[in-house]
Amino acid sequence: MPRPTRAQRAAIAQRRADAVELRLAGADPLTVGRKLAADPALNSDRIAYPFGYGHELYSKGRPGPDDETLVRSVNRDVTQALEHRLAAAQADVEALRALEDARLDRLYLVAYRRAVRDGELQAIDRALRIMDRRARLLGLDQPARTEISGHDGGPIEIMADTTGDELAALIALTDPAAARDEA
Structure with missing residues (x-):
């Protein structure tokens, strides 16, 4: 497949930007795909969107992409557009x-x-x-090290023989909502 021309790349970038804007406005991927489809029969506005989804099929007179393909194409476009925006923001x-x-x-x-x-x-x-x-x-400073210790800097004691009732009582002391749930 030949590399797209500058005008074609600009049209694809515009389609991606439009897809992001539609998704931000709350449109689901299938609605976006139909709105930006090249084939007027698929396009919700009944127009041929320039370099829209399925443009390679439409230009050859073949049927446009199915719904699943439209959704995949929209998701791919939105992901690529957002990655491009993120890279530009990082450069800034x-x-x-x-x-x-x-x-x-x-x-x-x-x-x-x-x-x-x-x-x-x-x-x-x-x-x-x-x-x-x-x-x-x-970011030259190293993060501060935090250490948790027990009484007088010693180890924290954990009792292995704590019963379920003792554990529930401890939880109730720290979380009154959990105590109400138990009752």
């Missing part, structure tokens, strides 16, 4: 992160010079705040 986030990092560089240079040259405590604090902001922006 990365560009913005780089811009913010460059801004922090400029601010840090001023604070650092004052901190080192004059020994200004306020400039030192400002430089540290900028460093902290950069670490959060770029």
Whole structure:
């Protein structure tokens, strides 16, 4: 199959965008497929949607796709369009992160010079705040480790011989709704 032309790719991108918009508006995949079908006999508006679903069949005079194929095509288009939007958004986030990092560089240079040259405590604090902001922006800090322990830092004691009644009583102490359900 030959590669689509630029105009065909634009028409397919438009179909995908229309499919996403229709799905966001609450239309089910079959309704979307029929609305964006190339064959006027399938199209709910009775028009030939440019490069619509089944365009390759319609252009050859063959019957359009069945309902199952329409649904699969719509779902594939919506998935691809959303993946494309997500990739574009990620690129935007990365560009913005780089811009913010460059801004922090400029601010840090001023604070650092004052901190080192004059020994200004306020400039030192400002430089540290900028460093902290950069670490959060770029994810440089490792997550804090959380450890749960028992009395005086020892192990948590678990009693294996706890009966069902004792367990129900413990649950009732912490969840009054569960206690009402048991009764």
